[in-house]
Amino acid sequence: MKNTLASIWLPVKGVCIKDLRPILFLFQFFHEMDLERVVKGGPWTFNQNLLLTSRLEIGMNPVHVPLYQADFSIQVHDLPCGFRSERVCKEVGNCVGSFVEVDANNFGGIRRN
Numbered sequence: 001m002k003n004t005l006a007s008i009w010l011p012v013k014g015v016c017i018k019d020l021r022p023i024l025f026l027f028q029f030f031h032e033m034d035l036e037r038v039v040k041g042g043p044w045t046f047n048q049n050l051l052l053t054s055r056l057e058i059g060m061n062p063v064h065v066p067l068y069q070a071d072f073s074i075q076v077h078d079l080p081c082g083f084r085s086e087r088v089c090k091e092v093g094n095c096v097g098s099f100v101e102v103d104a105n106n107f108g109g110i111r112r113n
Helices: 002-009 032-041 086-096
Strands: 015-021 024-029 044-046 049-051
Touching (some): 002 044
Antiparallel strands (some): 015 024
């Protein structure tokens, strides 16, 4: 897993992957850009298993970090013109989980409210 993820992510400054427990790993990136790219590029899977990630703050014990959720992108097709708004996107997102954000490229690149 360690070699596969490192070869997929291709971090510029490298990554150190440590086993903490049988199914718990610590990913240490050596450049903020690499960390942001991996966090924003998720969710990630390995061998059909979802990798739940969380950014650690200074002083946090990685063994005690709750890993219960992952953000997913969804697409809704064939919405009538009057329903193509950020408000409707928020309502749909909150129906399937918790809304996070609207893609800036929605609705043909034009943001409509």
